[in-house]
Amino acid sequence: MLFSEVIGHEALKHKLARAVREGRVSHAQLFLGREGSGNLALALAYAQYVMCENPSDADACGVCSACAKVHKLVHPDFHFAFPVNSSKSSEKNPVSDMFLAQWRQKLLQSPYITEQAWYESLSLDNKQGNISTHEAEAIMRKLSLKSFEGSFKIMLIWLPERMNTVAANKLLKLIEEPPAQTLFLLVAENSRLMLKTILSRTQLVSVPPVDDSALADMILREFNLPQLEASTLAHLANGSVVEARRIAGQSDDKRDYFEQFATLMRLSYASKAENIILLIQQAEKIAGQGREWQKNFLLYAQRMVRENFILNQQVNEAVYLAGEEADFSAKFSLFINPDNIFRLYEEFNLALQHLGQNGNPKIIFTDLALKLVKLIVPLKK
Numbered sequence: 001m002l003f004s005e006v007i008g009h010e011a012l013k014h015k016l017a018r019a020v021r022e023g024r025v026s027h028a029q030l031f032l033g034r035e036g037s038g039n040l041a042l043a044l045a046y047a048q049y050v051m052c053e054n055p056s057d058a059d060a061c062g063v064c065s066a067c068a069k070v071h072k073l074v075h076p077d078f079h080f081a082f083p084v085n086s087s088k089s090s091e092k093n094p095v096s097d098m099f100l101a102q103w104r105q106k107l108l109q110s111p112y113i114t115e116q117a118w119y120e121s122l123s124l125d126n127k128q129g130n131i132s133t134h135e136a137e138a139i140m141r142k143l144s145l146k147s148f149e150g151s152f153k154i155m156l157i158w159l160p161e162r163m164n165t166v167a168a169n170k171l172l173k174l175i176e177e178p179p180a181q182t183l184f185l186l187v188a189e190n191s192r193l194m195l196k197t198i199l200s201r202t203q204l205v206s207v208p209p210v211d212d213s214a215l216a217d218m219i220l221r222e223f224n225l226p227q228l229e230a231s232t233l234a235h236l237a238n239g240s241v242v243e244a245r246r247i248a249g250q251s252d253d254k255r256d257y258f259e260q261f262a263t264l265m266r267l268s269y270a271s272k273a274e275n276i277i278l279l280i281q282q283a284e285k286i287a288g289q290g291r292e293w294q295k296n297f298l299l300y301a302q303r304m305v306r307e308n309f310i311l312n313q314q315v316n317e318a319v320y321l322a323g324e325e326a327d328f329s330a331k332f333s334l335f336i337n338p339d340n341i342f343r344l345y346e347e348f349n350l351a352l353q354h355l356g357q358n359g360n361p362k363i364i365f366t367d368l369a370l371k372l373v374k375l376i377v378p379l380k381k
């Protein structure tokens with residue numbers, strides 16, 4: 001991984017690269033940042049920069065033989081330890097080396113992974129992973145060997161907070177005084193779960209949440225969404241690349257919810273006789289969708305009504321609407337006011353409840369549509 005491939009964290013990348021250039025490479029560093037931040041990505045890029053045979057001031061070259069091996073996570077002097085556990089199919093006393101194939105596959109897809117997603121890929125059946133004493137012994141063994149390629153040996157430990165006390169104590173001395181040209185990169189999310197003795201032996205690299213503009217750029221690159229929507233989603237993702245991808249990935253469904261919602265509302269507030277037939281047809285169309293879709297649609301409708309009420313009350317900064325949602329809401333918000341917001345909310349809730357009780361969707365949505373005609377009216381002056 002190159003620094004240029006890490007999302008955001010520009011200042012930190014420069015700082016890390018400069019430290020290497022100036023020969024200030026600490027032998028044990030703790031990349032500490034919460035889930036979804038670039039803690040693991042930065043550690044991988046840092047490792048590549050250290051190993052690279054021909055680095056520039058800012059980044060590894062990406063083409064030398066060391067870069068090629070680090071990039072594929074197959075460099076013989078680049079070692080990994082991470083939480084594992086035994087599943088039904090695996091052996092006893094599991095250590096990271098038994099799961100290297102899954103680890104490489106997961107990280108090569110994206111180094112922005114969650115602990116939960118990692119365990120799911122190991123099929124651990126809700127068991128948590130850990131870094132055991134067997135792992136600590138394996139780490140000591142690996143680092144006692146000479147480096148294969150005559151340069152640095154790097155041991156990256158992902159989630160050292162999952163290391164038990166005995167394992168941690170075994171590694172203390174090694175972390176404090178590693179053999180020459182040996183680096184520990186610890187990548188953690190929660191330092192409170194780590195042994196103080198380990199913490200005190202590492203140099204802290206504090207990884208902040210990813211900033212909104214870097215997340216918005218990522219969403220624009222990876223998903224085909226309008227700029228404004230990308231910015232809104234980036235803001236909602238709260239500094240997490242994982243969360244940003246999750247929300248942006250749902251936005252195809254969201255566009256569908258929006259279209260169905262907008263049609264339903266337009267037909268409700270223009271309640272001419274000929275529209276009632278169209279309105280009932282629209283309700284039947286929604287009733288023809290799957291139950292999961294219908295539930296999510298109703299939750300979406302509740303969110304839209306809430307945002308439009310806030311817009312109506314002109315507390316603009318609290319509104320999370322973008323693109324077509326914002327265009328639609330400029331007019332629609334005139335219809336959502338203190339007179340009807342509670343009833344609307346209640347009607348969507350009721351429909352959700354009835355769906356949950358396996359009610360007939362055709363009846364539920366027709367009933368809802370006809371109630372909307374009465375509720376969606378501009379505030380009487």
Ligand SMILES: [Zn+2]
Pocket residue numbers: 051052053054055060061062063064065066067068
């Ligand atoms: Zn290189």
